[in-house]
Amino acid sequence: MIExxxxxxxxxxxxxxxAAIGELVVERSGVLNxxxxxxxxxxxxxxxGVALTTGSPWLGVFAAILVGALFSLLFGxxxxxxxxxxxxxxxxLTLLGLGLSGMIGEAFVGxxxxxxxxxxxxxxxxxxxxxxxLFGQDPLFYVSILLTVGVAWFLFRTRAGLTLRSVGDxxxxxxxxxxxxxxxxxxxxxxxxxxxxxxxxxxxxxxTTQWIENMSAGRGWIALALVVxxxxxPLRVLAGAYLFxxxxxxxxxxxxxxxxxxxxxxxxxxxxxxILVLVLISRNRRLTMINTPASLGRPxxxxx
Amino acid sequence: MSADTAAVNLLEVRGLTKIFGxxxxxxxxxxxxxxGEIHALLGENGAGKSTLVKMLFGSLEPYSGEIRWNGQPVxxxxxxxxxxxxxxxxxxxxxxxxxxxxxxNIALSLxxxxxxxxxxxxxxxxxxxxxxxxxxxxxxxxLSVGERQRIEIIRCxxxxxxxxxxxxxxxxxxxxxxxxxxxxxxxxxAEGKSILYISHRLEEVKRMCDAAxxxxxxxxxxxxDPRQETAASLARMMVGSEVHAVVRAPIEGIETAEAxxxxxxxxxxxxxxxxxxxxxxxxxxxxxxxxxxxGVAGNGQGEFFEAVSGEAMQLEAxxxxxxxxxxxxxxxxxxxxxxxxxxxxxxxxxxxxxRMKLSENLFLSRYATDSKAFLGPGGVVKESAIDAATQxxxxxxxxxxxxxxxxxxxxxxxNLQKFIIGRELDRRPTVMVVNQxxxxxxxxxxxKIRQSLIELARSGSAVLVISQDLDELFEISDAIxxxxxxxxxxxxxxxxxxxxxxxxxxxxAEPGHVDHGLESV
Numbered sequence: 069m070i071e072x073x074x075x076x077x078x079x080x081x082x083x084x085x086x087a088a089i090g091e092l093v094v095e096r097s098g099v100l101n102x103x104x105x106x107x108x109x110x111x112x113x114x115x116x117g118v119a120l121t122t123g124s125p126w127l128g129v130f131a132a133i134l135v136g137a138l139f140s141l142l143f144g145x146x147x148x149x150x151x152x153x154x155x156x157x158x159x160x161l162t163l164l165g166l167g168l169s170g171m172i173g174e175a176f177v178g179x180x181x182x183x184x185x186x187x188x189x190x191x192x193x194x195x196x197x198x199x200x201x202l203f204g205q206d207p208l209f210y211v212s213i214l215l216t217v218g219v220a221w222f223l224f225r226t227r228a229g230l231t232l233r234s235v236g237d238x239x240x241x242x243x244x245x246x247x248x249x250x251x252x253x254x255x256x257x258x259x260x261x262x263x264x265x266x267x268x269x270x271x272x273x274x275x276t277t278q279w280i281e282n283m284s285a286g287r288g289w290i291a292l293a294l295v296v297x298x299x300x301x302p303l304r305v306l307a308g309a310y311l312f313x314x315x316x317x318x319x320x321x322x323x324x325x326x327x328x329x330x331x332x333x334x335x336x337x338x339x340x341x342x343i344l345v346l347v348l349i350s351r352n353r354r355l356t357m358i359n360t361p362a363s364l365g366r367p368x369x370x371x372x
Numbered sequence: 373m374s375a376d377t378a379a380v381n382l383l384e385v386r387g388l389t390k391i392f393g394x395x396x397x398x399x400x401x402x403x404x405x406x407x408g409e410i411h412a413l414l415g416e417n418g419a420g421k422s423t424l425v426k427m428l429f430g431s432l433e434p435y436s437g438e439i440r441w442n443g444q445p446v447x448x449x450x451x452x453x454x455x456x457x458x459x460x461x462x463x464x465x466x467x468x469x470x471x472x473x474x475x476x477n478i479a480l481s482l483x484x485x486x487x488x489x490x491x492x493x494x495x496x497x498x499x500x501x502x503x504x505x506x507x508x509x510x511x512x513x514x515l516s517v518g519e520r521q522r523i524e525i526i527r528c529x530x531x532x533x534x535x536x537x538x539x540x541x542x543x544x545x546x547x548x549x550x551x552x553x554x555x556x557x558x559x560x561x562a563e564g565k566s567i568l569y570i571s572h573r574l575e576e577v578k579r580m581c582d583a584a585x586x587x588x589x590x591x592x593x594x595x596x597d598p599r600q601e602t603a604a605s606l607a608r609m610m611v612g613s614e615v616h617a618v619v620r621a622p623i624e625g626i627e628t629a630e631a632x633x634x635x636x637x638x639x640x641x642x643x644x645x646x647x648x649x650x651x652x653x654x655x656x657x658x659x660x661x662x663x664x665x666x667g668v669a670g671n672g673q674g675e676f677f678e679a680v681s682g683e684a685m686q687l688e689a690x691x692x693x694x695x696x697x698x699x700x701x702x703x704x705x706x707x708x709x710x711x712x713x714x715x716x717x718x719x720x721x722x723x724x725x726x727r728m729k730l731s732e733n734l735f736l737s738r739y740a741t742d743s744k745a746f747l748g749p750g751g752v753v754k755e756s757a758i759d760a761a762t763q764x765x766x767x768x769x770x771x772x773x774x775x776x777x778x779x780x781x782x783x784x785x786x787n788l789q790k791f792i793i794g795r796e797l798d799r800r801p802t803v804m805v806v807n808q809x810x811x812x813x814x815x816x817x818x819x820k821i822r823q824s825l826i827e828l829a830r831s832g833s834a835v836l837v838i839s840q841d842l843d844e845l846f847e848i849s850d851a852i853x854x855x856x857x858x859x860x861x862x863x864x865x866x867x868x869x870x871x872x873x874x875x876x877x878x879x880x881a882e883p884g885h886v887d888h889g890l891e892s893v
Contacts, residue, residue: 237469245481
């Protein structure tokens, strides 16, 4: 029973984690992409459609990553090359994604989807209690954990990560040093888009194996909030995503048990709890200040 | 070109031109730098010095002209190409990343994949060998301006360049830090490196440089040997006309004059993690005198100005008193109504709204204090009165502009500053507080601003000037205090204040131990 609950929590947390880690990299480079929700839902519909037509869930996953990255490339072209307003462009991307996915997905409504099978390692998965938790989840769960650790390592242990952070801290100085600010931001934006697409594929290939319009249900926005409240630290994003997952599942169980608390209040609990906890761990203003990308959302036009 | 000149000349620039829109920022500039020389590039703000060196460092693309390096024509496409050739640059507005450590900042400008720890060790060793001690793991946001410049210099030296470009390096240093820098530069020259030294401080150029190129309005007006020139002749080349010296009439009986601005035990917690707390500051400014506050940037001057002007209110009303009345809990407007006037450091965005006309900027800052003159019945704006006042200020301060009432952002820095100062002087304030009155202002305008501040004081007002420019403070102040680490020293009367004493206080020497010489620093 407990093992089952823990697995459900992981399933609730994984899409948030993948999307938020992608957005974290984008924001660390100084770009604010509010289009996460739109890229996610495009990933979801693409993943579902490709898996359904080809029968291969893996092809669906790769297609979703590709579409997420291409969709974010549109955002990158508008905000980085044409220097449009990042906030407005991100919002437009979300609206476009929601509309476009609804149109593409019309034929898929009500169709049974293809599930990305959970991993099964004989022996290990059968270990009582922890076997399924550690060795029997869906592959994207492991991807999300590797992605988090990998991004943390990349940002804080590699030269390329340092360059990316420097662009987010002060794009003028980075340009003066000869760093290709726009090029790095393009790569970061596309990585963020690919992650959002992957998170969408998780929703339609693992979470529920069907296509429902607007099935991302605000998860892109939660991912965005997680990045800020985690003060742009990958491991804090992990903590935040799992806390959110845990409280969401917990409140469902509480509702099922019929505790005398209004269900609306219980539904709001994950949001409240996550924000509260992340605000508390980000109380150190100095650390927050150091981790906040100082150029976030500011347009950059190099003078030549 | 003969092989001889190529062997002697490291860098030759011929006819380099850069055009921004309709402005020729650099117009057919020639420059020759020999091996092992310190070459000064002189000129006022806006003369085109920064544009020229940005082209040499590959941050800007020349419109036309030729650059020869060791006799060979080269095209410098970007800063990496410049570094590969052997050109290093120490920027005026530091190109550092506050949220990163010193070592990380250095690593960013090195192309190779050397681990950070190796870079840190190398940087530390190099910094000690040049007598510029540096902790590679400290966060840049926590460092003083002088320490930040060390990082820039070390970063530049680690690339072992043949030509080092220094853009206004001493404008943020204490005199002692500047001396240290000169020693380093002389050592580099002895090692055969060339240095392009950009400055508008003529004394240090005369003292140290082997050759000089003077620019004005984007053109080279002279190549000369600064050791053969006087400071006055160099200034004339830079400005193009004589600069009038500021006259400061002596004051008498100041001890008995009434204190118009009093600051009592002012303390302030840091507003952001990188800002400076203020510690128990007390100061009186009396009618008729100009008090100067010196200090290296970032020692609390900005925080002090905010507290005095009312941008930040105090917890106790008595910490700031204007004309004998408690003003600590009053807003900026409240303090203005008591007769005070304030000019902040940042001209655009703080001192003036960039996209608004001069007349609108005038009205915005004075509608409360001059409501009778500028507002009619029912709060209707009297445009003709405001326009008349604007033109009066423009005339009085000799503000040069392209239209009758242009947007603030359309004025050059010096002209906008003259307007902002004039806007406050026009009220005849009894207390005037100015932060960096002539930062980035050309010599002619600076002299005008300084003279008008002295005249305001002599007409019976109290004037407080915060400045990083020591020459300016020595020119206009009757007494000089030094702000260091959020603390303010006792004011030294002008007759007692020497450059050395003030420099020691700026470096953090105890106010009581001013006379012990350099060893104690």
